[in-house]
Amino acid sequence: MKRTFGWTLAALGIGLLAGAAGNAHHSFTQFDRDVELVQTGTVVRWAFNNPHSWLYINVADDAGAETLWSFEGSAPVSLIGRGITGATFEPGDTVTFMYCPMVDGRPGGHLGWARLGDGTFVNPSDGGCNGNAANIERWQEWLEEGFTSNTEAVAATR
Amino acid sequence: MKAISVRARAGAVMCVLVFAPRLADAQFGAGFGPPLVNAPPPMEFETSAEHYAYLLEQAGGGTTHTFETLPRWDGLWQTAGNTAMDAFVDAPRFEGQVREGVLTPEYEAAYKERWREQIELGQVQYDRLTHCEPPGYPRFLLEPYTHEFVNLPHMSYQINDFDSSIRRVHIDQEHQNVTGTHSWYGDTIGFWDGDRLVTHTVDLLPVDFTRWAPMTSNQFESVEVWELHSYPDGTERLEVQVTFYDSYAFVKPVHAVYAYRRATGLEDAGYRVIHWECELSNNAYMDAEGGTDYRLPGDEGYVDPRGFTLFPELPGQSRDPIYNTTLGDD
Numbered sequence: 001m002k003r004t005f006g007w008t009l010a011a012l013g014i015g016l017l018a019g020a021a022g023n024a025h026h027s028f029t030q031f032d033r034d035v036e037l038v039q040t041g042t043v044v045r046w047a048f049n050n051p052h053s054w055l056y057i058n059v060a061d062d063a064g065a066e067t068l069w070s071f072e073g074s075a076p077v078s079l080i081g082r083g084i085t086g087a088t089f090e091p092g093d094t095v096t097f098m099y100c101p102m103v104d105g106r107p108g109g110h111l112g113w114a115r116l117g118d119g120t121f122v123n124p125s126d127g128g129c130n131g132n133a134a135n136i137e138r139w140q141e142w143l144e145e146g147f148t149s150n151t152e153a154v155a156a157t158r
Numbered sequence: 159m160k161a162i163s164v165r166a167r168a169g170a171v172m173c174v175l176v177f178a179p180r181l182a183d184a185q186f187g188a189g190f191g192p193p194l195v196n197a198p199p200p201m202e203f204e205t206s207a208e209h210y211a212y213l214l215e216q217a218g219g220g221t222t223h224t225f226e227t228l229p230r231w232d233g234l235w236q237t238a239g240n241t242a243m244d245a246f247v248d249a250p251r252f253e254g255q256v257r258e259g260v261l262t263p264e265y266e267a268a269y270k271e272r273w274r275e276q277i278e279l280g281q282v283q284y285d286r287l288t289h290c291e292p293p294g295y296p297r298f299l300l301e302p303y304t305h306e307f308v309n310l311p312h313m314s315y316q317i318n319d320f321d322s323s324i325r326r327v328h329i330d331q332e333h334q335n336v337t338g339t340h341s342w343y344g345d346t347i348g349f350w351d352g353d354r355l356v357t358h359t360v361d362l363l364p365v366d367f368t369r370w371a372p373m374t375s376n377q378f379e380s381v382e383v384w385e386l387h388s389y390p391d392g393t394e395r396l397e398v399q400v401t402f403y404d405s406y407a408f409v410k411p412v413h414a415v416y417a418y419r420r421a422t423g424l425e426d427a428g429y430r431v432i433h434w435e436c437e438l439s440n441n442a443y444m445d446a447e448g449g450t451d452y453r454l455p456g457d458e459g460y461v462d463p464r465g466f467t468l469f470p471e472l473p474g475q476s477r478d479p480i481y482n483t484t485l486g487d488d
Contacts, residue, residue, distance in 0.1 A: 091483050
């Protein structure tokens, strides 16, 4: 099912964000929402749970050593409206994703967008990071230019 | 790697700031259908009980409905905006100042500090729901998870998907409080005035309107008028005109309107409300500075929502039976 998501569906789903974002039961002070970073890793678990979803991903460093990273997303009730279900990410999938890091530097953050294995983008974000359509469009250009940080990308385009 | 300039970082910050107010403002479903219009009562009442009694008298004692004549509001609903913040903050929302003279001095001072965090720090640093408190009332009205409204002749059930909260409106009955204390959703009675449901809620615990809105006291009460509206453009919206009373928090009663729209998109996608609770699925907590932080896998106190029960040695005790994943420390 997850492989059937196309850009159009994703965009439509993202459009629903305006009415559904920010389901959080908590503040987002633990995330640096000014910083957007991109990583690629292997899905360990997609916990499509209330009050928030969590995507757990193994990310390998240059030496190949893996670290488990944890990323918060929005609630299922919001994500279903964007075409995201409990089967969108499956263990073993390779996913590239943008996130806003935890301010204390631990291996985690808040999800922005995610690019699935077939190249489609989905928006699992809540108020802790910006994964909306406009930001995905912006990031698609930055990804083509090889950027993995919004600050670097902005610096280069000024 | 290219050097990161202060200017570039400022640009990135600007991107975030541009989106932040829009997201925050839209998150309770505002913008669906025509603008919401406050319809306060025709006169001011000293107490919510007087207000409710007035409406009951105006309705001639109310309408007695049967299963066949009751308005049907069942199905899934999503929030479609509200005007509650307009009473407390001068426009533009999320940029304005706390309106003085609405809250009592103690509550106004407390709210100004909360609003200062919202404005100066970009967000209130901690939300009481973080440690799994129920939303309570009035926050129930705007929680952006799904709502359900089930009307029966003797009772209306109002369900909020957030932590499976339920309000019960006891139709044509008097208040009761056999527990001798207040509760998250208090005690609600009501009557039907034609197709309008009028309610009176008392005996509430102190909560808040939401994270960036004022706190309420244990004397908070309300009178609501619920009605399904259909507009010429085809918009269908369940609207509730609410007058809030709080002798500790408000100088005088406050009025607002909340709205809901049918969540047909969710229903079409197969979404069903399932029971969930916060204790076993939440790892957020208040840190030493009063801010919000998370326990991650491997941290002391981390709760694995998809881990095992207290009997992991028994077969079939995983809460992740489809994928059967582990996070390394399970």
